[in-house]
Amino acid sequence: MADTVTGHDEARLRAALEHAHHPTLALVLVHLTGDTSFLSERYQPAYQAIGGDPDGGLSEEAKAELRDAVFKAMLGYWKTGKIVPKPDTATLKRMMDYCATQPIPDEYVNFAMHELALEGRENLKPGKSIALDRAQAATFKAVIIGAGMSGIAAAIALKEAGIAFEILEKNADVGGTWYDNTYPGCRVDNPNHLYSYSFEADHAWPQHFSTQDQLLAYFQGVAKKHDLYKSIRFNTEVLGADWDEAAATWTIRTRTKDGKEDALVSNAVISAVGQLNQPKLPDIEGLGTFKGPAFHSARWDHSVDLTGKTVGVIGTGCSAIQFVPEIAPKVSHLTVFQRTAGWLAPTPDYHDYITDGKHLLLADVPFYQVWYRFFLFIAMADGPLAYLVKDPAYNRLDYAPNADAAALREGIEQYIREQTAGRPDLTAALTPDFHISGKRSIRDNGVWAAALKRDNVTLETSPIAQVTETGIRMQDGRDLKFDALIYGTGFKASDFLVPMDIKGKDGKSLHDIWGGDARAYLGLTLPGFPNFFIMYGPNTNIVVNGSIIFFSECEANYIVSCVKMLQERKAKSFEVKRDVFDTFNAEVDAANAEMPWGYAEANTWYRNSHGRVAQNWPFRLIDYWNRTREAAPAEYTFR
Numbered sequence: 184m185a186d187t188v189t190g191h192d193e194a195r196l197r198a199a200l201e202h203a204h205h206p207t208l209a210l211v212l213v214h215l216t217g218d219t220s221f222l223s224e225r226y227q228p229a230y231q232a233i234g235g236d237p238d239g240g241l242s243e244e245a246k247a248e249l250r251d252a253v254f255k256a257m258l259g260y261w262k263t264g265k266i267v268p269k270p271d272t273a274t275l276k277r278m279m280d281y282c283a284t285q286p287i288p289d290e291y292v293n294f295a296m297h298e299l300a301l302e303g304r305e306n307l308k309p310g311k312s313i314a315l316d317r318a319q320a321a322t323f324k325a326v327i328i329g330a331g332m333s334g335i336a337a338a339i340a341l342k343e344a345g346i347a348f349e350i351l352e353k354n355a356d357v358g359g360t361w362y363d364n365t366y367p368g369c370r371v372d373n374p375n376h377l378y379s380y381s382f383e384a385d386h387a388w389p390q391h392f393s394t395q396d397q398l399l400a401y402f403q404g405v406a407k408k409h410d411l412y413k414s415i416r417f418n419t420e421v422l423g424a425d426w427d428e429a430a431a432t433w434t435i436r437t438r439t440k441d442g443k444e445d446a447l448v449s450n451a452v453i454s455a456v457g458q459l460n461q462p463k464l465p466d467i468e469g470l471g472t473f474k475g476p477a478f479h480s481a482r483w484d485h486s487v488d489l490t491g492k493t494v495g496v497i498g499t500g501c502s503a504i505q506f507v508p509e510i511a512p513k514v515s516h517l518t519v520f521q522r523t524a525g526w527l528a529p530t531p532d533y534h535d536y537i538t539d540g541k542h543l544l545l546a547d548v549p550f551y552q553v554w555y556r557f558f559l560f561i562a563m564a565d566g567p568l569a570y571l572v573k574d575p576a577y578n579r580l581d582y583a584p585n586a587d588a589a590a591l592r593e594g595i596e597q598y599i600r601e602q603t604a605g606r607p608d609l610t611a612a613l614t615p616d617f618h619i620s621g622k623r624s625i626r627d628n629g630v631w632a633a634a635l636k637r638d639n640v641t642l643e644t645s646p647i648a649q650v651t652e653t654g655i656r657m658q659d660g661r662d663l664k665f666d667a668l669i670y671g672t673g674f675k676a677s678d679f680l681v682p683m684d685i686k687g688k689d690g691k692s693l694h695d696i697w698g699g700d701a702r703a704y705l706g707l708t709l710p711g712f713p714n715f716f717i718m719y720g721p722n723t724n725i726v727v728n729g730s731i732i733f734f735s736e737c738e739a740n741y742i743v744s745c746v747k748m749l750q751e752r753k754a755k756s757f758e759v760k761r762d763v764f765d766t767f768n769a770e771v772d773a774a775n776a777e778m779p780w781g782y783a784e785a786n787t788w789y790r791n792s793h794g795r796v797a798q799n800w801p802f803r804l805i806d807y808w809n810r811t812r813e814a815a816p817a818e819y820t821f822r
Contacts, residue, residue, distance in 0.1 A: 191261045193254075195543065200250040202540035203551075205238045208249040210278050210554040215256035217267035219274060221249070222281050229284055230562070232570075232587075233529055233594040239284070257548065266549060269301065282554070282561045294805045299557050300381065301550075307382040309736045310340035310743030313813075319750050320345040325742075326435050326449040327351070328421045328683070330411075331359015333718035333735040334455035335402060336380065338411050340739035346746060349447070350415040351437060357406045357415070360459055361398040364502070366483040367509035369395035372501060372626045376545075376552075377559040377730045380405060386545035386552050391532045392626065423684030424452050426713060431755035431822065433714065450755075451714040453742060454680055458719055458798060461675040461682075463788075465497055468649035469656075477668040480506060491515050492666040495655055497647070500525065503671030504625050508634040518641045518663060520655070523786045524615045526624045529598050533628040560729075565803040567727040571620055571778055583618060584779065592619050602632035609635055612644050620727055621783025676798055677701065677791035679721060687712035700793045702768045704759045704818075705810060706800075707738055708745075713756035713822070716742050722771050723807075724789070724798040726780065734800075734807060741811040748814050754821035763818045774801035 200208075206228045209221040226249065228239020238246060260266060270278065279295050280286050287295055300307050323346055327334045330352035341348045354362050371378050375388040375397075383405050389397055406412060418440040425434045433452045438444045462479040464470060478484040480502040494514045496503055499521040511517050545552045574585035583589035596614055603609040609632060615621070625631070635642050646658040654665040675681065679701040685693040688711045696711065703709045706723035707716050718738045725731060749757060775781040775796040780789045791797045800807060 191257075193258070196257060197254060199540035199543040200253060202538045203250065203253075203544055204541075204555055204558065205241050205246045205249050206281070207551055207555045207558060208253050210281065211548060211550050212249070212252055212256060213270060213274065213278060214550045215253070215260060215266055217270075219277065221252070222277055227281065227284070232591050233598065234531070237532075253548070260549065275299075275301075278554075279557070279561070282558050283566075287561075291805060294808055295557075295561070297808075298381065298560055299553065301553065304382045304384055307736075308339060308343050309336060309739035310344045313344060313740070313743050313747055315344045315346070315743070315747050316750055317345040320746065321347055323347065323451070323746060323749070324349070324449045325451040325453055325746075326433070326447065327453045327455055328435075329359060329455035329457065329460075330354075330357040330406070330415050330417075331361075331455060331457060332402060332732060333457060333738070334359070334453075335406055335409075335411065336732070336735045336739045337453050337455055337718060337742060338414065339382075339405075339409050340743050342409065342411075344743045344746065346743070348414060349449075350411070351419045351421050351435070352415055352417050353420045355417050356399075356403065357411070358399045358402045359457060361395055361402060363460070364395060364481050364483075365485070366480045366502060366506045368505035369502070370505060371398055373730050374559050374563075376556050377563065378732060380732060381736060383408070384552065384556055387542065388537060390534070390536050392530070392534070421683050423686070424715075425686045425690070426688060426715075428688055431713070451716065451742075451746070453716045453718060454683075454685075454720075455718040456680060456683075458676045458679065458724060459674040461678055462670075463673050463675045464670055465672045467497075467647055470650050472652055473650050473654070473665075473668055474652045475665065475667050477670070479670045479672070481674070487667060489514050489667060493664065494518070494667045494669065495520065495663065495665040496669045496671055497655075498522075498671035498673065500671060500673050501623060501625055502673070504627065504631050506669075506671065507640075508630040511634045511637055511640050514639065516639045516641070517637075518643050518655075518665070519635065520643045520647060521612065522644075523622070524613050525622055526595060526615050526619050527599060527602075527613070527627040527631065528624045529595065529628070530626045531628050533626050534630070563729055565728055565805060568803060571727065573777060588619065595619070599632075602627075602629055603636070606636055609642065612642055615785070617783040617785040618779035620779040621785035622780065622787035622789065623726065673788050676724075676788045679717070679797075685712070685715070687715065700791055700795055701797050702764075704764045704767050705738075705741065705807075707741060708759050710758055710761045710764050713758045716745075721797050722768075722775075723800055725800055725804070726789075729804045733804065737807055737811040741814060744812075744814040745819075748816050748819065749821070752816070752821050756822045757819045759819055771801060772796075775799060777801070 209226045212221045213219055225245055230239050325341055325348045327337050327348055327350045330350050334350055338348055338350055356362055370392050374391055375393045379385050420438050422436040422438055432448050432450055434446050434448050436446050462481040476487040489510050490513045492514050493516045495518045496507060497520045570588040570591055577585050579589055583592050599613050600610055634640060648656045648658045655663045691711060701721040703717050703720045706720035718735060723734050778801050780787060780799055781796050789796050789798045
């Protein structure tokens with residue numbers, strides 16, 4: 184029943200608290216009561232690398248104490264609307280240490296305080312803290328290519344700074360990859376309370392790892408809230424862009440869906456097309472000769488009814504592991520062709536819905552959402568990198584880079600054995616023979632092995648010889664017939680900015696300069712291409728730590744900072760110095776060579792055709808954050 188004084192439902196709060204992340208309650212109590220004893224050892228969580236208690240092993244007695252204390256504190260809050268003064272800096276540091284389960288190094292404090300955003304998430308908008316001359320900013324126009332996650336972040340940053348912009352989008356709506364990928368089971372593999380803009384944190388996610396439709400709705404909602412739709416040209420493909428040195432402008436060539444070509448001029452170009460936008464088909468003889476329906480997962484053909492059909496799926500990456508369990512119960516028989524197994528990342532709540540009780544806590548309990556998100560952030564920040572660092576003294580470097588990594592690998596191997604119990608063939612097939620993170624790991628809550636164990640599913644690990652009119656011919660001579668083929672073979676991640684034709688100074692082609700080996704300073708800019716930015720560019724993919732949205736926000740902030748540099752120098756254009764560019768890329772290459780994705784013998788999209796890791800950022804999140812807070816004029820030349 185509702186409390187007669189406050190009008191709030193006490194019973195509902197009691198019930199909701201049963202669904203709490205209890206360590207978050209301890210931090211809420213510091214805000215509501217000022218009592219720091221809730222940070223004591225009795226309530227301190229301790230987490231395991233694999234599985235374990237999401238509440239960090241707190242005793243049932245300790246959890247009950249936290250629930251009771253929050254309930255009582257909330258009754259007082261409802262009646263008065265008051266909380267104690269904001270914790271001082273020392274107390275906030277203790278609270279962050281509590282989240283991290285160990286002292287946060289001093290160099291992380293400002294970084295962590297920024298992410299915590301106790302002063303309000305509005306202040307986290309990229310470019311918010313960068314002061315520009317608004318009159319000058321309005322005369323500087325940028326064109327953003329792409330209205331996906333990065334393009335929306337860039338637009339919001341430019342709008343915040345007063346910089347004129349226009350977005351060109353090839354699709355009919357915003358969303359990028361979440362607009363393109365509509366295959367069954369499509370969902371994010373990053374917790375949604377972290378995979379969201381820091382300045383637009385959403386407590387209403389229906390699941391911990393939400394599906395494509397929910398993600399698309401989120402990005403559409405953000406674009407509408409910030410009134411971006413009026414600045415977007417939809418169904419407009421960018422063919423290329425040409426730099427005019429005399430005018431210090433870019434001419435962007437476009438083509439609409441009906442074939443009409445046009446051109447527009449801007450002072451800057453921001454490519455926000457990302458790395459995962461061009462579907463990759465396998466290099467198999469006879470591709471295209473199959474007479475039945477055949478399509479890539481990123482271009483799912485919903486007109487094809489797979490019910491009762493014999494289906495072949497080529498590829499076992501993240502997309503296939505999401506859609507195979509969805510279609511397996513519908514088809515007559517499914518054959519999954521695997522070239523290389525990927526490491527499974529045990530995630531028990533991967534398909535779980537968030538309870539109404541937890542939604543209530545996130546929406547109505549002061550500071551619960553703030554600290555819950557911070558728990559996710561700090562757990563997935565730079566800590567996981569420790570599992571990738573080589574220990575020269577470790578005597579099993581052929582198995583893992585250090586002892587902790589070896590224990591993690593052993594735990595996951597045990598998980599795979601448990602999931603494939605009774606099927607030694609699957610145990611062998613699903614257990615990789617390379618270091619963890621040698622290729623992209625895959626979220627799993629048991630559905631992958633369960634799908635492969637079905638009577639109507641076969642996992643085929645023998646090599647494919649060719650695609651035929653009726654199906655697949657194996658190298659051992661077998662002919663396998665199918666009604667439909669689906670390619671779950673990923674994207675042309677190394678083909679940055681393809682197929683756009685970008686020409687910089689002296690008419691030099693970006694793709695000729697790269698020669699299939701894309702490089703950029705901070706993943707963002709390169710010599711010879713003034714006022715040109717690349718979001719989610721070379722070496723800005725993150726593999727084990729954080730959310731890619733974090734990087735996009737950093738990049739959007741940096742772009743605004745670069746415009747400020749131009750203003751302060753009354754310059755028309757800028758470009759990064761060659762020595763700065765070269766030094767940065769040498770450092771990145773050296774660091775990536777020491778990471779599992781650099782040295783593990785695994786087939787991975789992280790490496791390009793030259794064998795170089797052109798995707799991944801090998802350093803810490805804080806390193807990228809520090810380097811993108813403000814552009815350094817000494818690293819650039821101006822005109």
